[in-house]
Amino acid sequence: MNPRAVTASFKQQAIQFMADPQWIIPSIVSPFLFTMVMLYIHQDVTGPVVLQAVLGGGVLGMWANTIFASSFTISYDRMNGTFESMLLSPTKIFDILIGRSIWNAFIGLVNALLVFAIAEMIFRTGVSLANPIGFFFILALTLMSLASFGMLISTAFVFSRMGRFFSSVAEYPIYVISGALVPISALPVGLQHISYLLAPSWGVDAMRYAAFEGYGSMMGTSLLTDIIMMVMLSIAVLIIAYFIMNKAERAILSAGSATRY
């Protein structure tokens, strides 16, 4: 990994975001509405379901940001004609995307906090976290796991502009299997197995440990197991993304097909 390239791409992504920050809104709207829908169906703004709805909305906000930011990051390069320059530079695309993904993860955190804050302002639930420091530590780790997943999504866009297909198709299924609003234990067994393969699902379970007093895991595991699983799966996803990205980069360079659709 090239730390200078990672830092530079992080900075560049930050500048681009600041130039047009309105794009954070779509990633907030749908998760926030889902939280509101859950609370209206529940018809009660007290009890653990409220914290779950607010917490879940925040996690969905992070997911939405990861999916869309990861897809836009290469799409815009393709649209603006800078993708070819990236390929021709001696820096690996993987390094550039790491910097961008870290920035996107940071914005995901802002996104989540905004959903928490708006939900709290409207419903005045007065929810409190059982272990606030642990919660924010796990939240940061979950964000990193989302960043690694974002890297994997980005690989699709290196291959083809039709990568957009994957990001639009992935949105709702991921909302379902992430266990953010509805616990994984409430899903059919087949979907539960898929959930176990997603690092952020373990992160959500760990966050609930830190948020709820006397929480009974939806995975049937301890807090430590959740954290270990999240870290291991994130590393595995990152390694897979690295190999796919390198393969795609080599294939495009040897075939000269970067601008071919």
Add this chain to the structure above:
Amino acid sequence: MFAYADSLQVIAASAKNSFINRFTSMHPALWLIQLLITSFFAMYFFVILSEYIGNPEITVAFVVIGNAVQSVAATTLYSVAEIPGVEKHTGTLGAIIQSPSSLFSVFLGMSAFGILTGIVAMLMSLCYAAFVFGVSFASCNFVSVGVILVLTCLSLTGFGMIIGSVGIRLRTAAIMANVFAYIGLLISGVNFPVSYLPGWVQTISHCMPLTYAVEAMRGAVAGAGLISILGPLSAMVLLGTAFIILAWVSFRYFEKASRRNGNTDSF
């Protein structure tokens, strides 16, 4: 010449272009798979959410039918509203404004793809409702369903065009489109009765065609004929007509303002 440019021919040519554009950037098979997956999971997400909460007033059939209608908003409204913004971003809006055709005619034609997407999405969602979620269509009035389907798409097209016209002036209308495409989940009785909402939100809800579409569709699936659901259908026709007229006015305004100020390509 202007009359000619404003003719159905412009609308037809734009409609044809909208299909060519979309299917060039995404293969029709992928487009269909995308609709199949998103329609299913958007519905399934709210089904498991309502089952998990366990409110006895909200049945699976209630949520499924509501989300089948909402699928039109999420597809038609968004894809129609984003058209001017996309043209602006790709640098072709200036050329369209310079042509003798009116922007309204061009973008009305280009909405054809969004309308088709909405129709396909709702039909898929209704199939899921019947074959996956076990909603009974035994007493369904299919004529009413067909009329609701067409009216929903047309009224949301008008609404989407109003939002899209703002994209001529702003950097993009996609943000607004995103908000309005999803707001129906909350205020149009898609996932829970409108009566759960505060009074002032219910007033806004009754200005949205989606609210009437959801109400009419639930009636049609239960067997209501066109006469029985005349109230919501009339509201949809009225709102749809008003939206189309407002869209025309809005496009004329932004088109003239853009020519006068020479800021078509400004962001």
